[in-house]
Amino acid sequence: xxxxxxxxxxxxxxxxxxxxxxxxxxxxxxxxxxxxxxxxxxxxxxxxxxxxxxxxxxxxxxxxxxxxxxxxxxxxxxxxxxxxxxxxxxxxxxxxxxxxxxxxxxxxxxxxxxxxxxxxxxxxxxxxxxxxxxxxxxxxxxxxxxxxxxxxxxxxxxxxxxxxxxxxxxxxxxxxxxxxxxxxxxxxxxxxxxxxxxxxxxxxxxxxxxxxxxxxxx
Numbered sequence: 001x002x003x004x005x006x007x008x009x010x011x012x013x014x015x016x017x018x019x020x021x022x023x024x025x026x027x028x029x030x031x032x033x034x035x036x037x038x039x040x041x042x043x044x045x046x047x048x049x050x051x052x053x054x055x056x057x058x059x060x061x062x063x064x065x066x067x068x069x070x071x072x073x074x075x076x077x078x079x080x081x082x083x084x085x086x087x088x089x090x091x092x093x094x095x096x097x098x099x100x101x102x103x104x105x106x107x108x109x110x111x112x113x114x115x116x117x118x119x120x121x122x123x124x125x126x127x128x129x130x131x132x133x134x135x136x137x138x139x140x141x142x143x144x145x146x147x148x149x150x151x152x153x154x155x156x157x158x159x160x161x162x163x164x165x166x167x168x169x170x171x172x173x174x175x176x177x178x179x180x181x182x183x184x185x186x187x188x189x190x191x192x193x194x195x196x197x198x199x200x201x202x203x204x205x206x207x208x209x210x211x212x213x214x215x216x217x218x
Contacts, residue, residue, distance in 0.1 A: 005057075009079055012056035017041055018049045025059065025075035028183035035073060062186050066170035072186035077212060093119045095161035097176055098168035101151035102128035103135040103199065104187050108167050108206045110144045115214040121158060125171050127151035132191055138199040142207070154178075167206060185209055 013019060020039040024030060030038065036046035050073065053059045058079050064070035096108040101124030109122035128151045139146045154177055164182040166172040172184045187205050190198035 008056045009058065012052050012058055015049065015052075017045065018053055021046075021049060021053065022058065022075065022080070025073060026077075029062075029072045029074045029186040030184075031070055031072060062188070064169040064173065064186070065189055065192070066168075066173040070169070070173070072169065072184070074186060077208070091162035091181075093121075093159060093162045095157060095164045095178065095180070096120070096122040097154070097164060097166050097171050098122075098124055099126055099170045099189075100124045100128040100191070101153075102130065102132045103190055104167040104202055104206065106131055106135060106146055106149050106151075107139060107144070107203050108165065108210065110139065110146060110149070111207055111210050112214075114144065115210055119159065121161070123152050123154050123157050125154065125174055127153045132199075134190070134194070134196055134199045138196060138203050141200075142203060 013022065017039050021035055024035060024038045032043075032046065032050065035050070036043050039046060039049070041049065050059065054061075056079070058076055060074050060076055061071045062074065064072060094109075094112055096105040096112070098105040101122055105122035105124065109120045112118070113120040131146050131149045131151060136146045136149075157178075161178055161180045164176050164178050164180050166176060166182065166184045167187045168189065169184075169186055172186075176182060185206070187202050188198070190202040192198075
């Protein structure tokens with residue numbers, strides 16, 4: 001990042017409201033309405049601050065794959081290396097959820113268990129009959145074994161989670177029936193695209209998000 005870009009980023013962060021928005025997005029992808037509430041801003045002020053952050057390349061917006069009227073705002077962590085708040089309070093038991101538990105939530109649970117060694121589960125709102133073959137192939141390419149993984153529904157979750165992470169817009173918008181704190185990662189559905197590249201992109205997105213959290217447990 002050159003001097004001019006750095007000055008734009010630092011200027012965008014030089015406001016308490018925008019820092020509250022960035023802190024919120026460091027934990028979870030959010031809709032505009034959620035961010036306005038979290039930052040305690042009227043909608044016109046929230047819209048202004050998001051435009052400033054977007055101009056600085058600090059946020060992106062993605063249309064929901066479920067309710068197409070929704071757009072999720074996500075933080076571009078590459079623009080904030082070393083500047084985000086950290087915490088050592090990583091939950092002991094995490095549940096990852098998506099619609100069919102055939103790719104994204106399987107990736108996430110396997111990666112989280114590998115990075116932390118902690119109890120981890122995944123489940124789907126409408127579980128598929130099997131893990132997608134391309135998900136198995138891509139995971140194997142990155143050293144993760146999903147060959148014996150079997151999709152399951154919410155009712156089959158073995159123990160109450162301490163944190164629920166949805167990696168699917170449809171699962172997030174349908175609501176998750178667990179009494180635990182929840183965050184959302186708006187990861188595009190690779191099954192809908194059906195290419196190895198789409199599965200690799202979803203895997204990389206999830207791995208990057210997990211790798212930003214796991215070091216905080218040290």
